[in-house]
Amino acid sequence: MHIGYNFIILCFLFLLVACNKDDDAITQPINPSINNDEAKHCSNAQRYDEVLKKCVNICTENEFFDITTEDCRKTMPNPIEEKICQGDLALDKVTSKCACFGRSKEDPINKNCVCEAGAHYSKIDADCVCYNQDKFYNPLYSRCTLFCKEGEELFMLSNGEFQLCVPKCKSGYFYDLSESMCIQKCEGNSYRNRGDAQCTKGKMLSINPEYRIWSILPLLTVDRNPGIYLNIDPRNQPTEEDINKRIKMIKSAINAWLEPLRSSGLGGERFVRDIEVSTDRVIYNSNNVIATVDLLPTKRAYAINSLSRIAVSLSSELGTYIHEFGHLLGFEDLYDQDPHSRLRRLCLTGYDETTTIMCFSSDPFLRSADIEGIQNLYCRFFQNEDPEACAVLQQRLSLAAISSLM
Numbered sequence: 001m002h003i004g005y006n007f008i009i010l011c012f013l014f015l016l017v018a019c020n021k022d023d024d025a026i027t028q029p030i031n032p033s034i035n036n037d038e039a040k041h042c043s044n045a046q047r048y049d050e051v052l053k054k055c056v057n058i059c060t061e062n063e064f065f066d067i068t069t070e071d072c073r074k075t076m077p078n079p080i081e082e083k084i085c086q087g088d089l090a091l092d093k094v095t096s097k098c099a100c101f102g103r104s105k106e107d108p109i110n111k112n113c114v115c116e117a118g119a120h121y122s123k124i125d126a127d128c129v130c131y132n133q134d135k136f137y138n139p140l141y142s143r144c145t146l147f148c149k150e151g152e153e154l155f156m157l158s159n160g161e162f163q164l165c166v167p168k169c170k171s172g173y174f175y176d177l178s179e180s181m182c183i184q185k186c187e188g189n190s191y192r193n194r195g196d197a198q199c200t201k202g203k204m205l206s207i208n209p210e211y212r213i214w215s216i217l218p219l220l221t222v223d224r225n226p227g228i229y230l231n232i233d234p235r236n237q238p239t240e241e242d243i244n245k246r247i248k249m250i251k252s253a254i255n256a257w258l259e260p261l262r263s264s265g266l267g268g269e270r271f272v273r274d275i276e277v278s279t280d281r282v283i284y285n286s287n288n289v290i291a292t293v294d295l296l297p298t299k300r301a302y303a304i305n306s307l308s309r310i311a312v313s314l315s316s317e318l319g320t321y322i323h324e325f326g327h328l329l330g331f332e333d334l335y336d337q338d339p340h341s342r343l344r345r346l347c348l349t350g351y352d353e354t355t356t357i358m359c360f361s362s363d364p365f366l367r368s369a370d371i372e373g374i375q376n377l378y379c380r381f382f383q384n385e386d387p388e389a390c391a392v393l394q395q396r397l398s399l400a401a402i403s404s405l406m
């Protein structure tokens with residue numbers, strides 16, 4: 001294009017020169033100050049310009065003579081050179097190399113300029129531009145994100161695919177997408193009823209007064225050398241691996257209940273760490289078998305405290321073992337016994353799946369009410385042997401109850 005442009009300038013100059021020659025022929029000597037003698041006086045770096053009628057600088061190869069400024073000017077970068085750059089790349093005038101600009105990075109294989117997630121390279125902008133016009137480059141996430149207005153914040157899945165501006169919640173609250181509102185983060189033994197923004201204080205685990213007599217907790221001390229009998233119904237025909245898996249689950253369930261005593265300094269060291277579990281009843285003398293686990297051929301699980309017996313099936317998971325051993329320790333079921341409520345997995349008022357395993361038992365760990373419950377139970381049995389730790393516990397639990405009323 002610039003060749004054409006230069007050519008036009010040259011033609012224009014030629015025409016001017018031609019016209020002036022004619023004018024010279026007609027009007028000479030209108031301007032008597034210019035004559036051939038003056039042209040001869042141009043220095044080596046200059047030439048005599050017939051149009052301007054004076055000496056002007058001689059332009060170099062990369063320059064052209066600009067008649068308006070009466071001096072040499074650098075020629076514009078040659079567009080032919082830009083065409084040499086492949087793909088998205090363009091000539092960097094500083095380094096004279098083909099390059100990507102802005103936040104983009106060069107893909108050396110296909111010579112494209114690559115942008116962050118949600119953006120594409122724009123040659124016109126010489127930078128990455130977000131595909132979606134409502135989005136902007138967010139350096140916090142190194143990607144294009146929605147622009148959220150005041151009082152809102154960005155909600156985004158970890159892969160960045162799903163983005164939404166949601167109301168900013170006050171401290172201790174978070175926005176729940178399914179309920180479209182800010183809800184409190186429940187801490188300790190508290191839970192939230194669906195539809196409520198705030199948490200409700202959870203109740204302590206209930207202990208059946210009769211169960212208290214039958215609790216296996218005092219029998220789990222090291223000095224009693226306790227053991228558990230795993231009674232396998234022969235119709236199960238379990239493999240050795242099946243049996244070992246059940247033995248492991250029984251040990252894990254017992255330890256799950258004893259761990260809050262060990263970790264809180266409530267004399268937890270007095271309890272057995274690796275309880276003996278055997279499928280052969282005769283290895284124990286009758287005194288140290290503290291419980292029997294019946295492995296049923298049917299899909300059932302239950303506990304009979306008076307017999308210190310629980311029943312599980314081959315399909316029972318660890319959560320079920322923990323729940324059933326919770327009964328042997330003395331804790332009651334905390335789900336609504338009504339068959340319709342049971343289907344809907346409703347817990348009794350004051351309890352929730354998130355606060356106790358004695359409601360439903362899908363996740364194999366104790367919740368806040370269970371931890372408080374076993375600690376409280378320990379002090380019912382061992383208050384006299386551990387008065388200081390139990391006094392601290394009682395103070396802590398009553399303080400928690402007071403703070404929930406405030």
Ligand SMILES: [Zn+2]
Nearest residue numbers: 323324327333
């Ligand atoms: Zn139960």
